[in-house]
Amino acid sequence: MLNWGTGALGVKDIVDIALVATLIYQGYLLVSGTRAVNVVRGVMVFGGVWLASNLLSLTTLSYLLGRAGTVGLFALVVVFQPELRAALERIGRPRARGATDLGATLQELARAVERMAERKIGALIAIERRTPLGEYAATGVPLDAQLSTPFLEALFARNAPLHDGGVIVQGSRVIAAACLFPLQSSDGLYRRYGTRHRAALGLSEVSDAVIVVVSEERGSVRIALSGRLSPELSSGEMRERLRELVYEENA
């Protein structure tokens, strides 16, 4: 235990603090980009007020907040059961995927994007990184299929039943199609873009996903990341960006 009295800080205390900091950070990464993030902020404010009322010995307030907190904790578990399940699945998911598998996935994905760009077939593909995209996958049609060039082309083909909306990729699997992404507001830097690009930007604002957009109008390929849209990418540049951002990082 940390020795507050003497101020002596041992190696164990430092390890303890580092572990708690890592846990809090990993917890934040798990919820960031989900609707739970605002609730986490709310809970922190609530916890802060409760702590302050304890320190100031405001007995009634601290008693009431303590009681409400216990009930609220159970309510949160019930309300956020899907997010909690997604987070736990993420922790339990094996990390080490074969480099060959990811290399092959990158080739298949890049080839599909190139072919759709050549033919001016609009596409919107979100590649999950740390932020779980389960809540956006739930807006579309669930799939669990091996990613391949013909499969992606078939999904986005004009008049195909699932061509409207975005596809979500998790590792080498396509987990959902025809998904609705949050739209970035139309008054910012990218206001001249249509809804496909604004949906890519919107999702990139609320998650760390890498989102590839193929324009139906221009046949251009761009990548949305952290609320920004890349310039038009050549197929070589697109492959290189995807390798750096997704497939190398995980290998």
Ligand SMILES: Nc1ncnc2c1ncn2[C@@H]1O[C@H](COP(=O)(O)OP(=O)(O)OP(=O)(O)O)[C@@H](O)[C@H]1O
């Ligand atoms: N919220 C959304 N989430 C996912 N996909 C969306 C969303 N809104 C629109 N789309 C997709 O974008 C398509 C319309 O694209 P629109 O032409 O408005 O955009 P754009 O950015 O100009 O793209 P393009 O250059 O391909 O024309 C829709 O048919 C649908 O597939």
